Amino acid sequence: MPLTIDQALQLGRSQGLERTDALALLAHILQLSRAGLIAHGQTLLSEEQNAVFIEKIRQRLSGVPIAYIVGQREFYGLKLHVTADVLDPRADTETLVDWALSILQSSLHVWPCAQVLDMGTGSGAIALAIAQHHPSAQVTATDYSEAALAIAQHNALVYQLPITFHISDWWNELQGKKWHLIVSNPPYISLDDPHLLSLQHEPALALSSGKDGLDAIREIIAQAPAHLIPGAWLLIEHGHDQGPAVAALLHQSGFESITHRQDIAGHCRCSGGLWME
Secondary structure (H helix, E strand, C coil), X not given: XXXXXXXXXXXXXXXXXXXXXXXXXXXXXXXXXXXXXXXXXXXXXCHHHHHHHHHHHXXXXXXXXXXXXXXXXXXXXEEEECCCCCXXXXXXXXXXXXXXXXXXXXXXXXXXXXXXXXXXXXXXXXXXXXXXXXXXXXEEEEECCHHHHHHHHHHHHHCCCCCEEEECCCCCCCCCCCEEEEEECCCCECCCCHHHHHHCCCCHHHCECXXXXXXXXXXXXXXXXXXXXXXEEEXXXXXXXXXXHHHHHHHXXXXXXXXXXXXXXXXXXXXEEEECC
């Protein structure tokens, strides 16, 4: 028997679904805002909408991220199309975007058309946010996955952002190219981290990287100097406890002014360094 919106929300709660998740699912199914759901609580779902909601409750309770179920995630004010081919963008990654934009803004008089590279772009979240909020930047985004890059290209097309995309396994297709700013949110979870069990619906290649989680970061940092213009920055997102290790890698590769940024929870989430040689 079809339910009202209020009854559907109650059903979700009785099944163990968080209210915010239930609202997100219903908003997607009914194409209403969350305020609209609350204002029309006595509106009946159709039999089809009722069945779809029950199926989506099952998916969410099995651990599928909300973003994959509804096909989108909001990031830095952008509504991005996402699928299981890309990492579900996290709010913590906005810390990296904030830092990148502050560098670009402070260097505008030196780099009026800064060349920016986003490595391992996934959904394109970082690249799109930078391009949207610093239009003079010339942004390039890469990913190893063709499926992921197709998602990023779709998102760039939606917002009509002129981003250049390349399939590349980190540096292999970027020889001879240099940038004023390189940013990356690479895989950084260790292979034996128990948290991976709760992330089984997301692409493994975008999550884990070696026994200590630093393999991708090592590769990025080791080869970055050959791709940076003097005075350029390399900024990397990493695990909350990896700041000292990433700083050491940056120091070993000759970076200066090595510093960190905290995420919204106060954890050391990003590290970066200045390349001067």
